[in-house]
Amino acid sequence: MSQAFRLKQSIEDAVIAGEFLPGDRLDEASLAERFGVSRTPIREALLQLGAEGFIDVRPRRGAIVSVPSPTRLFEMFETMAEIESACGRLAARRLTPDNDAAMETAHRACEIAAREGDSEQYYADNRNFHEAIYRASRNSFLADQAFALHKRLSAYRRIQLRARNRLLQSLQEHAGILEAIRAGDEQLAATRLHDHVLVQGERFSDMVLGLAGDRRSDAAGRSAK
Template sequence: MACKNGVMKISGQLRDLIEEQIATGELAPGSTLDEATLVERHGVSRTPVREALIQLSAEGLIELRPRRGAVVAAIGPARLIEMFEVMSELEAMCGRLAARRMTDKERAELVRAHQACEQARSDSDPEAYYLCNERFHFALYEGSHNGFLNEQAQSLNRRLRPYRRLQLRVRNRMNTSFAEHDAIVRAVLAGDAEAAANTLRAHVVVQGERFGDLLASLAELAPAAS
């Protein structure tokens, strides 16, 4: 049992590392993940490497292809828009429930995450802002007090991480995002469930100008994948 737990711990750490490399663009869509290379690079056996790849495949971040091994998933624009549409509705539901169910302690954590976003924005640091932004959204997922909804929101959030991260590089997006966060916080603290849902939906959905920005982000990833 101890051996099995050790393998699971290593595979989890490796999964988190590869997930982060995909999110930051270090591993671009189309990149190949070779088992032997991962074993040598990280000094582990094949078992945790295979387990990590299976987990990443289940999250939709990579594809396991016969005779080609693992490849970082490439999501087309149409599919990506569909995923953002679903994400916006999941987050709207989280916001609606959080406005009704969050405890005082959870509201305080949401405010702290919002303040951390403000500091990152003031520092003009998109990477720091992304991490604080993720903390902000996860606080809303937890605050929904719906375990299944929380799991689904976190899962889709992970799949969209590379693209949500790239969007923050668009000019003035951090300022816009922070202003939207502010409206979300005010709605949640006021217990206004519908306002919280509507502001979160508008914050996440990709349409209009954001669609063009997303296409530009995909074009930025494309050269590395070729």
């Protein structure tokens, strides 16, 4: 299985790196050739990625990189917001000096990247900051769920950090989140994290749908009774 697990990671990395775009076909034979192995471990890797929701494996019809509908995507961001805010709530309740320090370090890194307007760097540092919060929840299972979803959304998250404004705004939100967690204010930490994440989903939906469709009729509109 060693091979299959390495392949799973490689394929996942390739997808995250944007080498395979949503909708692209993941052909067993070509992947086998590319990695110099037979189809068997490739299949095993693809099926695992499919089970994790990373790709879409349709019986007899091959695997493709999942193409979540705008609605689905919004739902994923909304779920991410709920999970992250849960992490924040627990972090506020359970913060240890170690976790505090880890968040501080990650936050400082974000600060530098934001000041320099380096969105690629900020993207990486931002990830570390959020992961520090997941860990600070001191619930490793919840943190695992958060990691997994974060990875699945990374392709969509990256796009919107391009604007310099968003970088600085994001940084400010981070500061507010950190403050709330440190104050032990569970409710505030949860709310701030929720909004911080959800705004990304909203901005992304706006971007995807552009002027054409109104997102509200798609996802948020469901709030209406």
